Amino acid sequence: MKTKPKTVRISIIGFGNVGGGVAEVIRRKRAEIARKHGMDIKIVGIADLRGVIVNENGLSEDAIMKLKRGGKPEDMTTLEVIKEIEHEVMVEATPTNVETGEPGLTHIITALESDKHVVTSNKGPLALEYRRLMELAAKRDKEIRFEASVGGAMPIISLIRENLAGNGIISIKGILNGTCNYILTRMAEEELPYEHVLKEAQEIGIAETDPSKDVEGIDTAVKLVILANSVFGMNATYEDVEVTGITEITPDALKLANDAGYMIKLIGEVDREGCLKVAPRLVPKEDPLNVGGTLNVATIKTDLAGDITVIGKGAGPIEAASAILSDIIRIYS
Numbered sequence: 001m002k003t004k005p006k007t008v009r010i011s012i013i014g015f016g017n018v019g020g021g022v023a024e025v026i027r028r029k030r031a032e033i034a035r036k037h038g039m040d041i042k043i044v045g046i047a048d049l050r051g052v053i054v055n056e057n058g059l060s061e062d063a064i065m066k067l068k069r070g071g072k073p074e075d076m077t078t079l080e081v082i083k084e085i086e087h088e089v090m091v092e093a094t095p096t097n098v099e100t101g102e103p104g105l106t107h108i109i110t111a112l113e114s115d116k117h118v119v120t121s122n123k124g125p126l127a128l129e130y131r132r133l134m135e136l137a138a139k140r141d142k143e144i145r146f147e148a149s150v151g152g153a154m155p156i157i158s159l160i161r162e163n164l165a166g167n168g169i170i171s172i173k174g175i176l177n178g179t180c181n182y183i184l185t186r187m188a189e190e191e192l193p194y195e196h197v198l199k200e201a202q203e204i205g206i207a208e209t210d211p212s213k214d215v216e217g218i219d220t221a222v223k224l225v226i227l228a229n230s231v232f233g234m235n236a237t238y239e240d241v242e243v244t245g246i247t248e249i250t251p252d253a254l255k256l257a258n259d260a261g262y263m264i265k266l267i268g269e270v271d272r273e274g275c276l277k278v279a280p281r282l283v284p285k286e287d288p289l290n291v292g293g294t295l296n297v298a299t300i301k302t303d304l305a306g307d308i309t310v311i312g313k314g315a316g317p318i319e320a321a322s323a324i325l326s327d328i329i330r331i332y333s
Ligand SMILES: NC(=O)c1ccc[n+]([C@@H]2O[C@H](COP(=O)([O-])OP(=O)(O)OC[C@H]3O[C@@H](n4cnc5c(N)ncnc54)[C@H](OP(=O)(O)O)[C@@H]3O)[C@@H](O)[C@H]2O)c1
Pocket: 013, 014, 015, 016, 017, 018, 019, 047, 048, 049, 050, 078, 093, 094, 095, 096, 097, 103, 121, 122, 123, 124, 148, 149, 152, 314, 315, 316, 317, 320
């Protein structure tokens, strides 16, 4: 006799690219997940700055579409949804704020204090208050999972924790920002100056109007802090990272490197000795770290398995939602 799938009710806090992607992948995959994993995932609350919608029996696609089109929301706050609507997992996908961690930090604390598991793509709270959040989660016997926050769809945190569980991790080195990788790849291929390629990247939506967090290496540094704390047990913050971005790189430098058999890539590196560094580095063309376009890549140096390299899409609503969905499933498997 088939057992009934376990119902897992979730809220989505922050309904932009990633939050919308999560709703979309659940719509596409709900039946398959019930079949394969014995879980029926229901979205019972959604909140963003337009307002909130809730339904404890599961929000219909119509209701979700209406919120997207600016329909009339409920008379409730985001924090009330997290606290008062019964559910098991809060998905946090509000914008990353590396100065205060807010509003995500308060959302995560509120969820844990009201006995919800947390799955988040938001880097800010993790980069600023990693230890405090983990301690709170342990105290409440809840999980915080955050695979989407580093490398988007590229599995790295769960890969290390689960598949490489018996290994000591010596270092992690990689490209963790797709915008920088796109800019450097185009500059090298077309011998074009930085400003020209940045403008092109902004026009096609790969770079933000204010690209500083990406091109100055801040985004890579924040992801490195998350890896330092979660993989190496450090208590690092952004201030501990030595950071150089890509704004000073010239087509001449890329050409010189190319002629000598190298590419220049923005590399983030963290090791068990406590080194935390983001800088443009020469990467041999045949090195697995030499990936082009917007791809992310990371080489994990281990004491038993040797080097393991993962490559994947670091951004995109469905890609980030892929990591979030896997995190939700892992909480219950
Ligand atoms: N995009 C990606 O590919 C990707 C990949 C990995 C990780 N991430 C991370 O995931 C998070 C979300 O990214 P995104 O691209 O989806 O950003 P986004 O499109 O800007 O969406 C953020 C959403 O959060 C809402 N929001 C802002 N303040 C809020 C508050 N106080 N309460 C409730 N909702 C609030 C925004 O509402 P309004 O629209 O009304 O302002 C918006 O709907 C970020 O932390 C980002 O760094 C993104």
